[in-house]
Amino acid sequence: MADTMQWANALSTRPSLEAAVAEVVERASSSLQAPADLGLVFISSAFTSEYPRLLPLLHERLSVPVLIGCGGGGIIGMTQQGQMQELEGLPALSLSLAHLPGVKVQAFHIVGEELPDLDSPPDAWVELIGVPPSPTPQFILLSDPFSSQINDLLQGLDFAYPGSVSVGGLANGSLMGGRIGLFINQRLYREGTVGVALSGNIVLETIVAQGCRPIGQPYQVSKGERNIVLELEEQPPLEVLQDLIENLSESDRQLAQQSLFVGIARDEFKQNLEHGDFLIRTLLGVDPKLGAIAIGDRVRPGQRIQFHLRDAQTSAEDLEWLLQRYQKQTHSHPAAAGALLFSCLGRGEGLYNKPNFDSQLFSRYLDNIPLGGFFCGGEIGPVGGRTFLHGYTSVFGICRQP
Template sequence: MYILPMKWTSSLQSGPSLEKAVSRAAHEVRERIGSQSADLGLLFISAGYRSEAVEIWSNLKRDLDVRHLIGCTAGGVIGGGREVEQQNAVSLTAAIMPDVEIRTFSLLQESLPDADGGPKAWRDLVTCPPEAKPHFIILSDPFSLDADALVSGLDFAFPEAIKIGGLASAGASPGENLLFADQRVASKGAVGVALFGDISVEAVVAQGCRPIGEPLAVTESDGNILIGVNNVSPLAYLQGLFEKLSQRDQELLQTSLFLGILMDPFKKAPKQGDFLIRNILGLDQSNGLMAIGAMLRPGQTVQFHLRDATTSREDLQLMLSKSESAKWNKVSGDPSEFGAVLFSCVGRGA
């Protein structure tokens, strides 16, 4: 029996109506992959469509003609080789995935197993049987779920699995993001999909950031709110650092500032590349507090980073050229058999 090869495609559409934009994206996707229903869809929606998405979600999934669907609202969307920010748009990626088992899931912070929970608790959480060797795509709300704890738990239960994903970026405060998983719509927690079977997944990380200042100790935090570093507010620290920077870096600090969290807490002399880069979601000028796209805890080592377009682009191109997927693509000759899901930081500039 002939089995169709895996096939990927994507479409980006914009306009005042979410329903019409999704309809155009679905039409373009169907033209490329044929009459067969897609096995998996990834849908990303600009913040301006939020209210309409809640009202018509059940119709959207039907119109998209996909068996499984996850997605979220975002500050900007990428698809079909284009990126759109500051205006309404949708990005739809669809894939035909023969011989691949697909399990979607949605969860809340309180549903995460505790520290004593074994691998079975984590397998049950993401609906994976014991014999499965899955890979994961995860979309999380930064205000309501500790994504680091989720990934750490999945690392514990599935040490060989690739985990990729991003943070919903359409909201500046709790409850403003939306997360989608099949028929479910939520404003908190996380959604995801487990993929196992005849599939190979590779994670390519290009941070494109360079550190400024010096490593700092988190002296006070509350969830994802950074209250103090080295016993001063983050804003007070940055104000002191600003005068020491070059004019170019002073400009970047105002538009492309990020916080790096040291990945190895035992690293004595951290350098560029040792930090996990997280978005700065907001800043309270009145008290100097800062909202970060990750849960924080006192004692962590952090360092502010800057990102510029040239550094980002060069880093991304280098990492992609080294990837196993690039090598297989040259052998196959059919790029549609390979899919890439790009999670870009808000200020990436690449």
């Protein structure tokens, strides 16, 4: 039998860190049945004070050439019975191990101050990351939310590594203002970005579920500056929005009071915009005097935007639609070997009123794929061929051989 890619994941809920480490290493290693080339570890922020002990404990029991990970507000992984589980706010530890034949695995840590400015040539980024652009690398990135300059990093990676895919999330500490933890091999960092580049015999596919549905129609921005939309189709945006809301059903009108978002079309040339063509951004405020609206991104004349709503049912339908589409598109490809899930703290049980929703929906469409991940303070994934930092999103990174 040819040497094939393998993944394994184990989740532990033991409140003692020693016991949790022993359990995940034992279960993931015996499930993998091949030497691990990469480890990904996610630890609950309930263990914040014990972050410095994690890597020494892992190192005693686990032999893996490259290991990265971080702390998160909730942890995702596989129970002993093979069920997907999302644990929010409880002590938990998730370990994914991957056997990656024919794949070069390179880890890196960078801090925001080291980033080249955005006018620099691609070589400046390649030199910083230390990974050649060919064969095209796939990136997994874990960042601190405060000082990593993550948006600049994502723009730089897209520029220097055309065709690469990046997924990941922002680590978070405990609600008591605990410090974040980023782990790489045997080092604990408190800031910057830890990442791994996977080059060679690997494909990283993504599902980016932003949890929204469009209402009304797309409008073209006829006047805008910075993040302010001043005119839509030469009308004040607030008037356009008021007309739109008046024509909604009663339940959607209520939803628009607290869950209204703006989708920015990513493809300038696509005629018929559909589900998944928009980058969802928050509606920050309105200026009744000017009739302008402010959104959580830069806008420019000529862009098309469409208003969106978000609730539990919409989020569920959005993810299901994306999973069905992924299943259709990949049914003739080699089976996926493993997956990672980076989900927003604003999803999970707080959104759906039941646990394990996104991960179990994933397993209904993609069965028997070991899944690990965490609940983030911001999710990294591509929309329309460029990589963005999202909110309220679930980003799945699915790995297989080409």
